[in-house]
Amino acid sequence: MSLYDSSVPQFKKMLENLDRWLEAAVAHAQKKSFDPNTLLSARLAPDAFALVRQIQAACDNAKATPARLAGKEPPKHPDTETTIDELRQRVRSVLDYLGTFTPEEFTGKDERLIPLFFLPGKALKAADYLNEFGLPNFYFHLTMAYAILRHNGVELGKRDYVGSLKLVDA
């Protein structure tokens, strides 16, 4: 177990999965003859994030978590996407950024303190930051995006969520 192995490769794979869900959403819209971009404003409750914001948040968790663990500044994205194509570009931009990390950047940093911007004066140790904050929030927004797509009829199943596994012979 390491900070790198538990973050970067998994964030990458899940964002690649997300990209395929968006592809499936476009295919579904074409089949049903509606504008796929209407899905971006779909939400599960009036005071919950719409799909566009869920995907922006998942992207932000995926880039900011390794950046903060490694002590780097993540790239900025201005949250201006209005189409699925633009969201997919954002996903690819974060995938490119995740590709810049090396395992060595995380070595020996489990206990490093990471200050919390929303709780001035407070911090989490890097391992706790990943386990208690980075991973749960990433999976939250990712699953919410999946849930909104499923709720709107996009044909996705659990395998599309889990994606590929590092299988070995038993």
Added chain:
Amino acid sequence: MSLYDSSVPQFKKMLENLDRWLEAAVAHAQKKSFDPNTLLSARLAPDAFALVRQIQAACDNAKATPARLAGKEPPKHPDTETTIDELRQRVRSVLDYLGTFTPEEFTGKDERLIPLFFLPGKALKAADYLNEFGLPNFYFHLTMAYAILRHNGVELGKRDYVGSLKLVDA
């Protein structure tokens, strides 16, 4: 980072959060004068798990993941819950089981092979099992349960999802 730290304490905290969401669901139902147990059959798509099954699955991931990592047999639960009270008993039963694990049971097991019942002949290394399968599936079903409750008007916010953090002074 360790198999134990990335699983047992986080599963415990999130199941305690889930228990509070169910408490909020009962309070919401009382306020709106409906039977809270009607929520158990709520789902986000006709071919998606209903709330009861999402919670059973989250409980199963929370008990089976550490059990498989540590090489133990988890307790069985027969999926017979028909009320929120019964679901909360199941959550508490899994919390009790999680309380039986010690960090030492996971030491040195990162590379141990865990066979996959759904892919005969294939396995995942324990660390991959947690990162690629245990955690994503647990958060999936947990977030789906949260999403169903939010979709049905239960007053929950992101803090109720994240729960307490192991804060230290920055």
